Amino acid sequence: MADPCILGGRQAACLISRRQLPVAGLALAAGCSKVPPRPKARVFIAKAAHYNVDLVSLLERGIEACGLEVHGKRVLLKPNLVEFDSSTAINTNVAVIAAALEVFRKKGAASVVVAEGPGHRRDTIFLAEEARYRSEIEKFEELFVDLNRDDVSSVRPFATLPEIFLPRTALAADLIVSLAKMKTHHWAGATLSMKNLFGLVPGSVYGWPKNILHRIGITRSILELNRVFRNTFAIVDGIVAMEGNGPIQGTPKAAGVLVMGSDLPAVDATCCRMMDISPDSIEYLRLAEDLGQTSESQIEQCGETLASVKTTFRRA
């Protein structure tokens, strides 16, 4: 489950970040006149007290509010399926996945698949069964791709690596929907739509867990994956979220929200504010300026107000 070298990996990332900060600062200062101002990011918050509400309508409203074009696209729904423990809320709830499937099909996607590469357990289909994906999503096995064991292609370079191998199904998708779970994370602070992309890295090449990402540094790996996969949309399942010792051993937290948007840093920063976590305390959000908006002033909030859903998450 956990990484024996995480200290080394994470610290390495911190050192790299610190070393890079002056350079990055200069580059930003020098380059700010050339970079056009990024438009405000739209983030939609929906209240959902439980999983039996009309999730399809909520997702449709969110997708429309965010102006997402779906028609004709090959869509990959990437849930957060890591581990199963019936006493807590580790994974994206199956009701959210089923609703997303229905919505993206209705909106004219050329194809919709569900795909995930769990970081710990090797028997992905068993996990999908435990999490009720297999029993509650019709023809699940026909729709599902185990990204840990998909055919792979090389992407060059990746952080400190000359190349990384990534699943062809993910590389070929026109749109990856990060169907993340809202959780605190004992190393990264919070795991939301951006960190959910860790599941795109194949275990068949890098192992279980994908320790290479920890060696590179969690922050840097999150940022690099989000640089590789740019055609993304976030739907964060915070209906029953997780607080405390996440991402596996935390406790359920009924936050009653879905948070959506095309700008993943903006969605994650909004989730953090909702969780009463400063986005500035999350290193990958602090360093995500090239990927999206994290400043509250640059995020156009729609749907429910942040104040109406804000709740304090206990951290590890």
Place this chain on the structure above:
Amino acid sequence: MGAEFSRGRLARLRDLQNPDGGWGYFPGRHSWLEPTCYALLALFPDSISPARPQDRESWLRGWNYVRSLQNPDGGWRPSAGVAAASWASALALHLHLLRGVTDESFRQGIGWLLKLRGTEGGLLERAIATVWKGAVEYDRRFKGWPWVPDTSSWIEPTAHTLLVLKKALRRGESAGVPVDLCRARIEEAENMILDRRSPDGGWNYGNRRVKNVDLPSYPETTAVALLGLQGRPEADLTRAIALAKRYFTQTRSRLARAWLAISLQNYGLEVALEECGPSNDILVTALEAIAFPQGGHQWLTPVS
């Protein structure tokens, strides 16, 4: 589990062999080293039967695919398109021992594995651990094998490598095995696995305790860790074996049940997988065939 169960799985494996001789993780997908090695292990008995020449030919195509994945440095690529060698090199070496091949390719492979080691426990990490007590608790003297070079040791790659090194050690210097180094790495890696045992007696993926919280074990990692510890008589594995037996009756993971069946039989217990339908997962299919009482699980012991 009946002989029919096993025959059905072996027939399915034969049907799913790719034109390049290897097997993918799923039907019709690119070949990978791991499912290929386990498919070949499952099909080995038929391949040496004089009555089944076609099976011998199929097996040799798989063998040639495995040989084609070796890098000049001795390690094996996990798939033709992936350049860097990985933990699954241990599985390729296992096949060499099964066939009695201890040629230069074998010696280079053993050399590559003996050079590979987990990178955890460096100076920086130790310094931080002094300040941040309880972050990750393990004995930094003991390292095993990583999934890929330049990363930390984990239970599964360590256990698979231990098994093949123990088998190689029996071939001795005459097979080009550096006996002293091999013995030292085996002892260290066994200590690593024993040190990282979860409080419940089984094994998690890499650690027993993180951030002052005990980690639970898992069925498949417990089964594989036990395989790696075979032949270590002084280790008290009573609790681990009892836990593995319990997991075998409880888990619904076919992968975990196959590993548990293999492991428990190698510890002398009688267990049998129940009849179940075919799986789309070729690795599971191969492991279920191996888990059959006469299916080849005995080759996953140090003395075979």
